[in-house]
Amino acid sequence: MTADDISRLIGRVALGNREAFTDLYSATSPKLFGVCLRILNNRAEAEDALQEVYVKIWRDASKFAPSDFSPMSWLIAIARNHAIDRIRASKPDAVDIDEMVDLSDETANPEKEAILSSDRRGIERCLDELPEARAVAIRGAYLEGYSYQELAEQQEIPLNTVRTWLRRGLLKLKECLER
Numbered sequence: 001m002t003a004d005d006i007s008r009l010i011g012r013v014a015l016g017n018r019e020a021f022t023d024l025y026s027a028t029s030p031k032l033f034g035v036c037l038r039i040l041n042n043r044a045e046a047e048d049a050l051q052e053v054y055v056k057i058w059r060d061a062s063k064f065a066p067s068d069f070s071p072m073s074w075l076i077a078i079a080r081n082h083a084i085d086r087i088r089a090s091k092p093d094a095v096d097i098d099e100m101v102d103l104s105d106e107t108a109n110p111e112k113e114a115i116l117s118s119d120r121r122g123i124e125r126c127l128d129e130l131p132e133a134r135a136v137a138i139r140g141a142y143l144e145g146y147s148y149q150e151l152a153e154q155q156e157i158p159l160n161t162v163r164t165w166l167r168r169g170l171l172k173l174k175e176c177l178e179r
Contacts, residue, residue: 001027006071007064014061025054031072032079039083049086053079126176134169141166 012020
């Protein structure tokens with residue numbers, strides 16, 4: 001289809017001719033879909049955008065003025081601008097910097113490292129004061145991630161005994177750390 005053919009179709013669409021609109025769609029939709037797809041990079045979005053582009057073309061066909069430029073340029077500009085508008089609409093609004101939450105660095109600094117190191121030494125000291133089997137159970141449950149059942153099987157003791165050891169061991173640890 002030539003540029004003159006497309007110009008004539010747009011002119012007939014401006015007069016409300018549905019058959020001309022169908023012919024215009026058939027002749028130009030692959031190219032306009034390609035433009036939308038290239039910009040939006042999502043097939044479903046591009047299909048939705050193409051539908052909206054043709055609604056605009058139907059509504060604004062009377063604004064088309066034949067000139068030295070190709071009528072396809074006018075149609076592509078509509079598709080391109082619409083696709084860009086969709087991208088802009090999907091982006092979140094900018095937030096005022098004064099409204100931002102404190103974005104402090106949560107990584108450990110030397111002071112935090114010293115405190116954590118001291119806490120670790122205290123916990124290890126207190127674990128050493130517990131009977132060996134109970135210390136092993138606490139380390140297994142809370143540091144290595146074993147389940148109560150796994151600990152019971154490893155130590156060959158009843159499950160309720162593991163629970164009791166852990167509860168009493170944690171109470172002893174708390175007492176020790178508070179000293």
